[in-house]
Amino acid sequence: MAKSRFEYVREFENHERLLPECYIVVRIDGKKFHEFSKFYEFEKPNDLNALKLMNASAKNVVLHYKNDIILAYGESDEYSFILRQNSTLYNRRTDKISTLFVSLFTSNYVALWTKYFPQKGLDIKHLPFFDSRCVTYPNLKAIKDYLSWRFVDTHINNLYNTAFWMLIKKCDLTTEGAEERLRGTLSKEKHEILFSECGINYNDEPEMYKKGSLITRKGEILHEDVIKQIEHFFEGF
Ligand code: ATP
Ligand code: ATP
Ligand code: MG
Ligand code: MG
Ligand code: MG
Structure with a gap:
């Protein structure tokens, strides 16, 4: 393209790069999905x-970027994509990676919507x-701890949400009543409330709800023993 006298404005752009030799996590999360899910x-x-x-x-997204992705882990309205330490994708430019991942994800979500919600346009x-962010993690311990953090979050949220909604649906409590009932309860007590008051054995809930979903580089989607298997997915990375 011909150079113009305006070309200098490019100098104002900065191309931030993610630290070398670090694992890259791209985490995307649905905007106001509490409302979206209600609507x-x-x-x-x-x-x-x-x-x-x-x-x-x-x-x-994983299949599109399979040469750079080790695995992806998701729950609720979020997904984390883990890229290998030595990835040179887009010269490790933060903006490029973050925006391209989230827009590819979103366009797929929109394009596939009717397949999963055929009755609702x-x-x-x-x-x-x-939204989307890129975070770098310097070693295997940190990246495994990152995944464990998201995994524990899935567990805590799902146990709370299951107890909350079952108190409403099965015990006819109001939202305020359910919140009150669960306030200050420990994990063990939530299990007990679900069992004795709602007739639900939390252990029998589907693995995907309790544990989230892990996607391998080959595109397999797993829900069981997700964290136990992490070691295996990082072999060679
Ligand atoms: P923010 O814009 O800050 O992310 P948010 O409303 O999306 O706000 P999150 O903490 O991301 O808040 O929580 C996502 C919410 O979306 C959940 O609390 C839940 O209400 C809803 N949600 C997401 N996925 C599902 C699902 N599969 N089934 C039912 N509800 C869901
Ligand atoms: P990159 O991924 O680096 O942006 P690119 O192929 O998108 O690569 P751009 O410099 O962004 O390169 O150029 C966009 C190209 O898309 C144009 O060169 C043109 O070939 C095509 N294009 C975009 N909009 C139109 C349009 N309305 N009609 C015809 N061609 C278009
Ligand atoms: Mg959200
Ligand atoms: Mg969320
Ligand atoms: Mg372009």
């Missing part, structure tokens, strides 16, 4: 089709959009 009447606490749609969108005033 599209997601089943509470877990809408199976909504989770499948997240997984299918993430899987396409997307409303132009309630479109899904996601």
Whole structure:
């Protein structure tokens, strides 16, 4: 392209690069999905089709970037994509990686929507959009701890949400009543409330709800023993 006298404005751009030799995590998260899930009447606490749609969108991102991705892990309205330490994707430019991942994810989410929600068209005033960030982790311990952090978050949120919604659905409590009932309770007590008051054995809940979803570089989606298997996925990285 011909140079113009305006060309100098490019100098104002900065191309921040992610630290070399570090694992890169790209985490995306749905914007106001609490409202979004209400508007599209997601089943509470877990809408199976909504989770499948997240997984299918993430899987396409993994397959597109399979040479750089080690694995992806997702729950609720979020997904984390882990890139290998020596990835040179887009010269490790933060903006490029973050924006391209989240826009590829979002366009898949929109394109696949009707497959998972055939009865509900997307409303132009309630479109899904996601935020995105890139974080670098310097070693294997840190990256495993990162995944364990998200994994524990899935567990804590799902146990709370399951107890909360079952108190409403099965015990006819109001939202305030359910919140009150659960205030200050330990994990063990939530299990007990679910069992004795709602007739639900939390251990029998689907693995995907309790443990989240892990996507391998080959595009397999796993829900069991996710954290126990992490060691195996990082072999060679
Ligand atoms: P923010 O814009 O800050 O991320 P948010 O409303 O998206 O706000 P999150 O903490 O990301 O808040 O939580 C996502 C919310 O989306 C959950 O609390 C839940 O209400 C809803 N949600 C996401 N996925 C599902 C699902 N599969 N089934 C039911 N509800 C879901
Ligand atoms: P990069 O991924 O680096 O941005 P690119 O192929 O998108 O690569 P750009 O410099 O962004 O390169 O140029 C966009 C190209 O897309 C144009 O050169 C043109 O070939 C094509 N294009 C974009 N919009 C139109 C349009 N409305 N009609 C025809 N071609 C278009
Ligand atoms: Mg969100
Ligand atoms: Mg979230
Ligand atoms: Mg372009």
